[in-house]
Amino acid sequence: MWDPKYLDKIREKLEEWEKEVLQPILKKLPERKQKFLTEQGFEIKRFYTPLDLAERGWDYLSRLGFPGAYPFTRGVYPTMYRGRPWTIRQYAGFGSAEETNKRYKYLLSIGQTGLSMAFDLPTQLGLDPDHPLAYYEVGKVGVSCPTPVEMDIIFKDIPMDKITTSMTINATAIEILSMYVLVAESRGIPRHVLGGTVQNDILKEFIARNNYIYPPHPSMRYATDLIIWCAKEMPKWNSISISGYHFEEAGATPAQEIAFTLADGIEYVRWVLNRGKIQGWPKSVDDFAPRLSFFFAARTNLFEQVAKFRAARRMWAKIMKEWFGAQKTRSMMLRFHTQTAGVQLTAQQPLVNLIRTTIQALAAVLGGTQSLHVNSYDEALCLPTEEAVKLSIRVQQVLLYETGVADTIDPLGGAYYVEWLTDMLEEEAWKIIDRIERMGGMTKAVESGWPRAEIARSAYEYQLKVERGEVQIVGVNIFVEPEVPKIEVLKVDPAVRERVINRLREYREKRDKAKVDRALNEVRRVAEREEQNIVPVIMEAVRSGATLGEISSALREVWGEWRAPEIF
Amino acid sequence: MVMSQLQQRRKFKVLVAKLGLDGHDRGAKVVARALRDAGLDVVYLGVHQTPDNVVRTAIEEDVDVIGISILSGSHIELVSDLMKKLKEHGLDIPVIVGGVIPPQDYDELKKLGVVEVMGPGTPLSKVVEVYTKLAEEYRRRKEKEGGAK
Numbered sequence: 001m002w003d004p005k006y007l008d009k010i011r012e013k014l015e016e017w018e019k020e021v022l023q024p025i026l027k028k029l030p031e032r033k034q035k036f037l038t039e040q041g042f043e044i045k046r047f048y049t050p051l052d053l054a055e056r057g058w059d060y061l062s063r064l065g066f067p068g069a070y071p072f073t074r075g076v077y078p079t080m081y082r083g084r085p086w087t088i089r090q091y092a093g094f095g096s097a098e099e100t101n102k103r104y105k106y107l108l109s110i111g112q113t114g115l116s117m118a119f120d121l122p123t124q125l126g127l128d129p130d131h132p133l134a135y136y137e138v139g140k141v142g143v144s145c146p147t148p149v150e151m152d153i154i155f156k157d158i159p160m161d162k163i164t165t166s167m168t169i170n171a172t173a174i175e176i177l178s179m180y181v182l183v184a185e186s187r188g189i190p191r192h193v194l195g196g197t198v199q200n201d202i203l204k205e206f207i208a209r210n211n212y213i214y215p216p217h218p219s220m221r222y223a224t225d226l227i228i229w230c231a232k233e234m235p236k237w238n239s240i241s242i243s244g245y246h247f248e249e250a251g252a253t254p255a256q257e258i259a260f261t262l263a264d265g266i267e268y269v270r271w272v273l274n275r276g277k278i279q280g281w282p283k284s285v286d287d288f289a290p291r292l293s294f295f296f297a298a299r300t301n302l303f304e305q306v307a308k309f310r311a312a313r314r315m316w317a318k319i320m321k322e323w324f325g326a327q328k329t330r331s332m333m334l335r336f337h338t339q340t341a342g343v344q345l346t347a348q349q350p351l352v353n354l355i356r357t358t359i360q361a362l363a364a365v366l367g368g369t370q371s372l373h374v375n376s377y378d379e380a381l382c383l384p385t386e387e388a389v390k391l392s393i394r395v396q397q398v399l400l401y402e403t404g405v406a407d408t409i410d411p412l413g414g415a416y417y418v419e420w421l422t423d424m425l426e427e428e429a430w431k432i433i434d435r436i437e438r439m440g441g442m443t444k445a446v447e448s449g450w451p452r453a454e455i456a457r458s459a460y461e462y463q464l465k466v467e468r469g470e471v472q473i474v475g476v477n478i479f480v481e482p483e484v485p486k487i488e489v490l491k492v493d494p495a496v497r498e499r500v501i502n503r504l505r506e507y508r509e510k511r512d513k514a515k516v517d518r519a520l521n522e523v524r525r526v527a528e529r530e531e532q533n534i535v536p537v538i539m540e541a542v543r544s545g546a547t548l549g550e551i552s553s554a555l556r557e558v559w560g561e562w563r564a565p566e567i568f
Numbered sequence: 569m570v571m572s573q574l575q576q577r578r579k580f581k582v583l584v585a586k587l588g589l590d591g592h593d594r595g596a597k598v599v600a601r602a603l604r605d606a607g608l609d610v611v612y613l614g615v616h617q618t619p620d621n622v623v624r625t626a627i628e629e630d631v632d633v634i635g636i637s638i639l640s641g642s643h644i645e646l647v648s649d650l651m652k653k654l655k656e657h658g659l660d661i662p663v664i665v666g667g668v669i670p671p672q673d674y675d676e677l678k679k680l681g682v683v684e685v686m687g688p689g690t691p692l693s694k695v696v697e698v699y700t701k702l703a704e705e706y707r708r709r710k711e712k713e714g715g716a717k
Contacts, residue, residue, distance in 0.1 A: 121588070121589035121590060121591075121640060122589065125589055127589075133589065133618065134589070136588060136642040136645040136646055136649075137588055137589045137590075137640060137642050140640050140641040140642050141590070141640050141641060205591075209591055210591025210592075210593060210615045210616075211591050249592075249594065250593075250594050251594055251598075343594070345688075346688065346689055347668075347671075347687050347688045347689055348689050379668075380668060380687075380688050381668065381669075381670050381671070382641070382668070382670045383641060456594075456597050456598075456601070459594050459597065459598055460597075460598050460601045460602075463598045463602070463692060464692075466691075467691060467692050467693065473689075475689075476689040477691070484671050484687065485671070486670075486671045486672050489670040489672065491641075492641065563614075564614070564615075566612055566613075566614040568597040568600045568601050568604075568612055
């Protein structure tokens with residue numbers, strides 16, 4: 001695509017420009033810094049020309065192609081936002097089911113187009129709210145949901161057959177999805193029409209997010225059994241959301257975020273294929289890969305973030321096609337949700353966060369995200385207030401309806417700088433993936449603690465850059481104001497706890513105890529048998545009246561518990 | 569940084585832990601690493617710690633400062649539990665709290681006996697300075713008490 005004669009001409013003109021135009025200016029006015037670096041640490045040139053792409057052997061058809069076609073660099077769908085806007089999906093949930101139901105209805109009333117459930121820590125860690133370790137945490141960072149009774153209240157007057165729901169749930173994903181399915185079925189909505197996502201990504205819990213229960217091996221079986229079950233039973237449901245967001249939040253560089261996420265994806269695919277050999281199905285990646293989905297962070301560093309999304313998309317397509325022999329287009333598509341980077345929110349001058357999140361959201365949209373959560377400006381201080389969340393939704397609506405950025409596909413495609421960055425990040429991420437491959441894949445790497453230590457190292461290095469002033473943050477190390485203002489904050493009413501616990505006790509009293517015991521015994525039995533899928537017995541246990549904590553305890557008895565190696 | 573005479577005799581030892589079920593450990597690890605790089609002895613307990621664990625480790629390891637990180641919104645209850653348990657054991661080891669803490673809760677934490685609350689954006693240089701100062705004061709106080717016995 002590059003005419004050598006024309007490139008020579010550019011080179012010649014460039015040299016001329018440097019001598020005649022640039023040099024005299026540099027003598028008079030030196031640049032702000034000796035070196036300009038991206039967050040990944042790539043040295044940035046003054047500007048980019050076709051020469052920078054030509055020398056990398058870059059060509060349009062193999063690196064970019066067209067939207068909705070391999071390698072999907074420009075986007076996963078042929079019409080992107082011209083056909084369907086991204087889903088406005090704010091992560092929410094707190095207190096008991098009643099508060100959460102009210103918040104969901106509020107979000108929908110102001111223009112949110114999909115739900116995203118936040119569960120409290122006891123629910124995520126398989127503890128009922130009356131467990132001694134759970135007590136202080138009930139309803140704090142999400143909604144408490146130990147039984148289908150809570151799930152039913154959470155979705156009161158919400159059309160489960162029309163709205164898609166994403167659930168941030170991992171170590172107890174099967175229990176929670178079972179509750180959702182049972183509630184829907186009780187309303188006459190069959191599971192195969194339900195649309196949504198379970199996060200179900202346990203590897204990133206071990207590496208960064210820390211809400212794991214069982215050791216890596218049984219945890220991988222749990223996760224992959226759910227992927228297989230969803231592929232069979234819930235054709236519109238994303239059975240996993242392979243997450244890079246939490247790596248970024250824990251300190252990962254953009255290349256680490258891509259590499260660890262895709263390495264996790266590779267590991268899940270291999271596991272499902274192996275489980276398929278034992279269980280008889282799935283037989284090929286095309287049986288389940290179309291329902292794998294992804295989740296990334298969007299930071300303020302606009303161009304490198306856009307490059308990150310594009311590089312990840314291109315790499316996953318290659319992995320699925322060339323490594324795993326995928327045939328279906330959909331199996332090669334990296335569809336992803338984005339959340340703006342929580343770690344870049346500042347407690348200082350909190351309203352400034354609105355400006356940051358707007359730019360981050362723009363990065364996600366220019367990067368071709370399928371759904372988006374914009375953090376609220378007050379989240380470095382507390383759970384978001386209603387007013388703050390409303391502004392997050394308004395940010396998305398301004399981007400979608402006022403800026404015109406959604407009117408053409410991949411508008412930064414072909415920009416010399418962005419294409420160069422996309423290539424560079426891809427190269428760097430492949431190096432990390434190679435290293436994980438040499439370690440024997442991500443489960444092995446997790447057991448060794450290596451990815452965890454790598455991310456902690458990146459986090460520390462970043463902090464040192466902030467200390468030295470190499471990273472500048474308005475309100476933190478530049479343009480500092482003396483005090484953190486006292487803004488209105490959201491607090492969870494402690495009465496919530498008693499309400500949830502009372503309802504749980506009533507639930508336990510009313511059920512058929514013998515039936516629950518039998519169901520939990522079945523869970524224990526199947527947990528010991530690798531060849532069987534664990535999902536049906538867990539769902540049956542939920543149906544029989546067993547609580548989330550009881551099912552989790554039964555699995556703990558068989559599988560044991562995990563503690564991550566702590567390297568800092 | 570110039571080591572004080574007290575620090576030279578035996579390195580200051582600090583405990584850093586995540587109290588409760590919250591998994592956000594970036595801040596705690598960065599603080600632990602900065603303190604270690606500044607020459608302090610760091611016992612890093614990691615995530616999912618109970619007040620009992622923290623108190624037991626503080627006694628076993630004979631630490632000079634306890635640093636607690638919480639981002640789950642349960643800081644008042646968890647820290648109040650921790651302070652009660654420290655008191656029950658007759659310990660007055662200085663406690664520092666960090667994490668996502670609304671400014672209106674700073675006073676309440678201090679009323680519970682927390683010496684310092686350091687929220688997001690606190691420079692590491694300040695973190696090291698505060699830990700060192702508190703460790704030094706605690707060590708001095710303890711040696712004085714020891715001498716009086």
